[in-house]
Structures are given as structure tokens and as C-alpha cells.
Amino acid sequence: MTLLLLSSCNQRGKAVSSDTASVDSLLCPKYAMGYQVKTQDGMRLVDVGTDYHFALVTSDDMMVPDGYTKIHIPIKSTICMTALQLSNFTILDAHDVVKGLTGTKNLFNKDILQRVKDGRIVKIGTEGNFDTEMVLAANPDVIFISPFKRGGYDAIKETGITLVPHLGYKELDPLGQAEWIKFVGMFIGKEKEACEVFAGIEQRYNELKFKVQSSKFKVLPTVTSGEMHYGNWHAVGGKNYLAQIFRDAGADYVIHDEETAGEDLEFEKMYELAANADYWRILNSYPGEFSYEALKASEPRNELFKAFKERKVIYCNMKQTPYYEISPVEPDVLLKDFVAIFHPELVETDYNPTFYYLLK
Amino acid sequence: MNIQLRITRITLIILLVVAIAVMAIVNLLIGSVKIPVVDICRILVGDDSHEIWTNIIWKSRLPQVLTAIVAGAGLAVSGLQMQTVFRNPLAGPSVLGISNGSALGVAFVVLLSGKIGGVALSRLGYYGDAAMSVAAIVGALAVMLLILWVAQKVKGNVTLLIIGVMIGYLANAIIGVLKFLAPDEDVKSFVVWGLGSFSRVSGDEMILFVVLMCILLPLSFLLVKSMNMMLLGDRYAANLGLNIRRARMLVIISSGILVAIVTAYCGPIMFIGLAVPHLARAIFRSSDHRILMPATALCGALLALVCNFIARMPGFEGALPVNSVTALVGAPVIAAVIFGRRKNEVAE
Numbered sequence: 001m002t003l004l005l006l007s008s009c010n011q012r013g014k015a016v017s018s019d020t021a022s023v024d025s026l027l028c029p030k031y032a033m034g035y036q037v038k039t040q041d042g043m044r045l046v047d048v049g050t051d052y053h054f055a056l057v058t059s060d061d062m063m064v065p066d067g068y069t070k071i072h073i074p075i076k077s078t079i080c081m082t083a084l085q086l087s088n089f090t091i092l093d094a095h096d097v098v099k100g101l102t103g104t105k106n107l108f109n110k111d112i113l114q115r116v117k118d119g120r121i122v123k124i125g126t127e128g129n130f131d132t133e134m135v136l137a138a139n140p141d142v143i144f145i146s147p148f149k150r151g152g153y154d155a156i157k158e159t160g161i162t163l164v165p166h167l168g169y170k171e172l173d174p175l176g177q178a179e180w181i182k183f184v185g186m187f188i189g190k191e192k193e194a195c196e197v198f199a200g201i202e203q204r205y206n207e208l209k210f211k212v213q214s215s216k217f218k219v220l221p222t223v224t225s226g227e228m229h230y231g232n233w234h235a236v237g238g239k240n241y242l243a244q245i246f247r248d249a250g251a252d253y254v255i256h257d258e259e260t261a262g263e264d265l266e267f268e269k270m271y272e273l274a275a276n277a278d279y280w281r282i283l284n285s286y287p288g289e290f291s292y293e294a295l296k297a298s299e300p301r302n303e304l305f306k307a308f309k310e311r312k313v314i315y316c317n318m319k320q321t322p323y324y325e326i327s328p329v330e331p332d333v334l335l336k337d338f339v340a341i342f343h344p345e346l347v348e349t350d351y352n353p354t355f356y357y358l359l360k
Numbered sequence: 361m362n363i364q365l366r367i368t369r370i371t372l373i374i375l376l377v378v379a380i381a382v383m384a385i386v387n388l389l390i391g392s393v394k395i396p397v398v399d400i401c402r403i404l405v406g407d408d409s410h411e412i413w414t415n416i417i418w419k420s421r422l423p424q425v426l427t428a429i430v431a432g433a434g435l436a437v438s439g440l441q442m443q444t445v446f447r448n449p450l451a452g453p454s455v456l457g458i459s460n461g462s463a464l465g466v467a468f469v470v471l472l473s474g475k476i477g478g479v480a481l482s483r484l485g486y487y488g489d490a491a492m493s494v495a496a497i498v499g500a501l502a503v504m505l506l507i508l509w510v511a512q513k514v515k516g517n518v519t520l521l522i523i524g525v526m527i528g529y530l531a532n533a534i535i536g537v538l539k540f541l542a543p544d545e546d547v548k549s550f551v552v553w554g555l556g557s558f559s560r561v562s563g564d565e566m567i568l569f570v571v572l573m574c575i576l577l578p579l580s581f582l583l584v585k586s587m588n589m590m591l592l593g594d595r596y597a598a599n600l601g602l603n604i605r606r607a608r609m610l611v612i613i614s615s616g617i618l619v620a621i622v623t624a625y626c627g628p629i630m631f632i633g634l635a636v637p638h639l640a641r642a643i644f645r646s647s648d649h650r651i652l653m654p655a656t657a658l659c660g661a662l663l664a665l666v667c668n669f670i671a672r673m674p675g676f677e678g679a680l681p682v683n684s685v686t687a688l689v690g691a692p693v694i695a696a697v698i699f700g701r702r703k704n705e706v707a708e
Contacts, residue, residue: 103543105543106543126543129540229549229552230492230549230552230553230557230560230627231552231557231559231560231627232552232557265392266391266392266420266559266672267420267559267562268391268392268393268416268420268421269392269393271393271412271415271416271420272393272412272416275411275412275415276412299562300562300563300564300565301415301419301420301562301563304415304419
């Protein structure tokens with residue numbers, strides 16, 4: 001399997017050009033699809049997607065292949081655009097590299113909040129409305145971007161700062177998303193730590209996943225996800241990251257399509273799909289303690305679902321749990337939370353969930 | 361002649377009622393989930409052996425049909441009242457800034473939750489639909505009170521209209537600032553609310569909404585006499601004994617409350633309020649409000665049902681916002697009707 005992945009990395013590498021480059025077996029990702037890493041003449045060549053190519057050099061006089069942007073590593077400062085990116089820096093204990101963020105809403109990390117408070121980290125505004133002056137004042141070596149649709153990057157490009165896409169949010173495999181730790185590690189000179197951290201995550205995730213698979217359950221519990229919001233139910237697709245975790249945790253997600261992001265469904269469509277699902281996963285920001293009463297108050301028809309009637313709602317409150325700023329680098333913990341609910345016999349009896357718990 | 365005209369009008373009204381009934385049934389029969397007609401009939405006569413389908417019909421499709429009927433009627437009547445009181449064919453519920461007031465109220469709850477008033481507001485924010493309804497009504501009524509206060513001070517309708525439009529711009533500007541400051545997910549919530557929908561009301565809320573509208577619509581019909589006099593011009597109406605200021609206020613209050621309540625439950629539904637009165641005038645060839653009010657209400661209900669049906673046709677699966685459908689379907693039809701009528705008038 002690993003060989004197969006490596007060879008696919010290799011082929012993808014050849015297509016980009018550079019002739020003498022060879023796959024960096026340590027850092028070329030096994031699960032992530034968004035980047036590849038090769039080595040050539042003592043430098044790392046990183047291809048992000050098909051359009052972005054970076055040569056990571058340790059000395060400025062190194063010659064880089066055509067089409068590659070030279071980046072002197074380790075970088076000393078950067079700006080993060082998303083909580084997912086920030087999670088990579090947090091787990092690598094590299095907050096001192098982060099000089100700017102887009103915002104601090106729903107951020108829990110005390111160290112980050114303190115840095116924002118005393119000005120070591122600046123807020124640069126949201127996507128589409130960046131404050132160019134703040135970006136320039138932060139003076140980052142590179143900026144990690146996660147481009148959605150609102151743009152606003154042209155103004156930053158004008159400043160001459162290198163923009164590096166961080167496409168972790170596009171990964172469909174939970175381990176693939178976590179593997180972007182290695183990507184960040186390369187830029188900040190912590191690739192060794194990153195590889196160790198990721199190896200731990202990978203081992204814990206796969207061990208539990210195989211434990212579930214080897215249990216060979218005859219009937220898998222079914223699970224649905226999401227909530228009705230102003231007349232629509234945003235249902236994540238059957239190929240989504242979350243659907244993959246459900247599968248790995250030994251549950252059957254009610255949507256089996258090939259969609260990744262998902263789509264907005266009408267109540268009746270979602271109800272038909274999910275009325276008899278055994279479990280119902282909800283992630284929201286609720287001030288105070290969420291309850292079945294609150295769930296019903298938000299939409300009276302919620303009580304029609306089997307999972308509501310049988311009190312089997314799996315819940316995470318983003319107001320109380322640092323979900324987006326930690327979960328991308330803890331897919332093993334997410335998986336364990338779900339396994340503890342779907343198949344409690346597979347985890348220790350006194351397991352204390354981190355993100356999701358069964359709503360009482 | 362008079363009797364013939366009356367018969368024609370009664371026939372038209374009956375036809376409209378039949379069309380509404382047919383469209384209501386079509387709305388019940390067709391949706392994003394395929395349910396055989398036979399089973400729907402069984403469910404409608406009380407068979408509940410298939411629980412999921414029974415719930416879809418009784419708790420999703422029927423509430424939607426009832427909501428569309430009363431919301432369409434309410435918006436259309438409100439539009440007619442605005443057009444009469446301002447003697448302006450372009451007037452509609454949104455012109456006086458009343459819809460914008462609703463939107464501003466909702467924007468405060470959705471976009472500012474947790475920032476002003478801390479926990480209290482954000483708690484409201486989660487309760488989602490109920491809190492939005494309250495915010496929308498408060499916003500709309502606040503703008504309406506402002507307009508009424510201005511109406512006391514200024515004489516001309518045009519001045520009042522311009523001030524209304526300005527209040528609308530002001531509300532929009534504040535919404536713009538709130539959107540800029542709010543996090544992405546909240547902005548998305550607000551945008552989704554703004555798309556309008558007949559399907560977000562259910563359960564007790566739907567019953568409350570329908571009952572409220574069933575009380576308010578007939579009440580608004582009490583104003584037909586004043587509205588007919590207003591058509592004659594202020595001076596003439598005053599000579600006939602109409603207290604212009606009082607009448608104007610009553611009509612604005614009635615119209616404002618109708619819009620506020622519909623917007624609270626369905627979000628801002630555009631176009632129906634502006635266009636349906638023209639459609640009714642063209643079909644019934646009358647400017648007598650005794651005919652126009654019920655005709656407008658019926659046409660509004662019918663158009664809302666048609667739009668709701670199109671938005672939910674198999675294939676779209678609820679992905680089409682009602683607001684886009686009302687404009688896409690309604691605009692060409694109504695433009696054609698009005699164009700045809702004008703051509704006839706020129707020919708005559």
C-alpha cells in the first residue's frame with residue numbers, strides 16, 4: 001500500500017518537470033492528496049495542487065528549478081487564515097511563528113489569546129476584506145492561505161509576500177487532513193517533530209479503525225448529521241471527511257452519494273433519509289447547556305426523528321469545546337469519541353470524550 | 361351590462377378559488393420525496409400506516425401550502441394598500457423600508473448575537489426561527505412607527521415615500537456594517553434567511569401564523585371604502601368627509617403589520633406585493649377596492665402556491681429559493697399582462 005502511494009507520488013512528481021528530483025519518502029504524504037514533496041540538490045520541492053510549486057532552500061544562493069518559488073526555510077513568521085492551519089502550529093508548539101490571524105472568534109487557546117492581547121499576533125481582517133496595512137506591519141515571510149471564494153488576495157499579493165495555499169480543508173480523509181502537519185513542519189524547520197506527531201496520530205487512528213473493522217459487526221448503526229436551519233438542512237455528502245470518520249467508527253451514514261461538501265436539502269427529503277437513523281450528530285454553538293428541549297425549540301419537527309425519541313443525539317458545543325482549533329490534528333480522538341458511542345465495548349469503560357458525547 | 365360584469369367577476373373569483381385549490385393539491389402531491397398519489401390520498405383520509413410519509417404530508421407539505429396561501433395573500437393585499445395610499449404603481453411593502461426594518465431586526469439577532477447584550481441575545485440567536493420572528497416584527501414595526509411619525513409631520517405623499525426609501529437605505533447600510541463585522545457562518549445564516557421560504561414554519565408556529573393572518577386579512581378589508589375615496593385625490597376625498605391623515609395612517613398600519621408578520625415567518629418574499637395588485641387590476645379590469653382587495657388576495661395566494669411548487673419541483677429539491685422563483689416566474693407573466701392591457705388601451 002505504501003509502495004503504491006509512493007509510486008503515485010513519484011508519477012505526479014514527474015509531471016511537474018524537475019528531472020533529477022526524487023520523492024522525499026519521509027515527507028511525501030501517504031494520505032493527503034493536496035501536496036507532494038520531492039528532494040533535489042539538497043532542497044525540498046513542494047507541489048501544492050497543480051498550480052503552486054515551492055522550493056524550500058536553506059541558503060539564498062541555491063538555484064531553484066523553473067516554475068518554483070524560492071522560500072528560505074525555516075520561516076520565522078507567518079499569518080494563518082484558518083483555525084485548521086492554526087491547529088498545525090499549536091500541535092508543533094510553534095505559536096511564536098504566527099504573527100497574524102484573521103480573527104479570534106471561538107478561539108480557546110490561552111497562549112494565542114494572550115499573544116493577540118499583547119500585540120504579538122495581529123488581526124488582519126476576514127477573507128475578502130484584508131487590512132493590507134496590518135499584513136505589512138506583521139511582515140510575514142509567507143502567508144498560509146485557504147482560498148474559498150471571496151478573494152481579496154490580490155491586494156496581499158501586491159505586497160510581494162509569498163502566499164502558500166494550505167489545502168488541508170479539502171482533504172476527504174481524516175488522516176489526510178492531519179498530515180498537513182508535515183507540510184507546515186517543513187516550512188518552520190520542524191519536520192522531524194511533525195513526522196513523529198503524525199506517526200502517533202496515524203498509529204492510534206488505524207489501530208482503532210482496524211479494531212472496529214475486525215469486530216465484523218453484522219448490523220451497523222445508522223447515523224445522520226446536521227440540523228434544519230431557516231428552512232434548509234445542510235447535509236454533508238457521502239464522501240465528506242465526516243462520513244469517512246463515521247465509516248471508520250463502524251457506523252453507516254445515511255447519505256451514500258459521491259458528494260463531498262454536501263448540499264442543502266428540504267426538510268421532507270432529509271426526513272425521509274434520516275427519520276429512522278439510530279444516531280444523530282449535531283455540532284453547533286449554543287450558549288449554555290444544549291438539550292433535547294432546545295433542539296425541539298429550534299425546530300418542532302426535530303422530535304419526529306428516531307434518534308431524538310430514543311435520546312441518541314451525538315453532540316459537540318463549539319462554545320464549550322475548541323473544535324475547529326484542535327480536531328483537525330486529533331482525528332484519532334474524534335474517531336474514538338464516535339466509537340465510544342457506536343460501539344462502547346471497544347473502548348475503555350471510563351473513557352471520557354473530548355469533542356462529541358451522547359446528549360442526555 | 362352591470363349584471364354581465366358582475367357575473368364575469370363572480371366567475372373569475374370562482375375560477376381563482378378553484379385554481380388555488382388545484383395548486384394546493386398539486387403542492388401536496390409533488391415534492392422532493394416521491395410519494396405515490398394513492399398513498400397520499402390514504403394519508404389525507406387518516407391512514408397513518410407509513411409513518412414517514414404521513415409526517416411528510418401533515419408536518420411538512422400541508423404547513424407549507426397553508427403558509428404559502430396566507431403569506432401570498434397578505435403580501436399582495438399589503439402591496440395594494442401601499443400602491444393606493446401613495447398613488448404610485450411602484451410602491452410595495454419594501455418601498456417604505458418596512459421589509460428593510462424586518463431585515464435589520466433579524467440582522468441584529470443573527471449577526472450580533474453574543475456581542476451586544478452578551479448571552480441574552482445569542483441565546484435568542486440560537487432559538488433561531490422564533491427569535492427571528494420576534495426580531496423581524498420588532499424591526500418592521502419600529503420602521504412603521506417612524507414612518508407614521510413622519511406622516512404626521514409631512515403633508516405630501518411623495519415626501520413620505522422618499523423618506524421611506526431613505527429609511528430603507530439607512531437600514532441596509534447598518535445591515536452592511538453588521539455583515540462586515542460578523543463571522544462568516546452568521547453572514548451565511550442571514551443570507552439564507554433573506555432568500556425567503558414558505559417551508560420554515562411548522563407546528564404551533566404555523567398555526568399561530570395562519571390564525572393571525574386569517575384575522576388580519578379580513579380586518580384590512582374594512583378599509584376598502586377609505587381606499588376607494590383616496591383614489592379620488594386628497595381634496596375630493598376630504599370633501600367627501602374622509603379624514604385623510606387618519607385613513608392614511610390606518611392603511612399604512614394595516615399594510616405594515618401584514619408585511620411584518622409575513623416577513624417574520626417566511627423571510628423577505630419579494631415581488632408578490634409589488635406585482636400582484638397589477639395582475640388583479642388587469643384581470644378584473646377594475647380599480648374598485650371592493651373587488652380588488654379579495655381579487656388581489658386570491659391572486660397573491662395562487663402566485664405564491666405556483667412559485668412554491670416550482671421551487672420544489674423534483675430535480676430542484678428545495679435548492680431554488682422562493683425569492684428567485686417569484687421574480688423569475690412572476691415578472692414576465694405580469695409584464696406581459698400589463699403590456700397587453702396597455703396595448704388594448706392604446707388601440708381603444
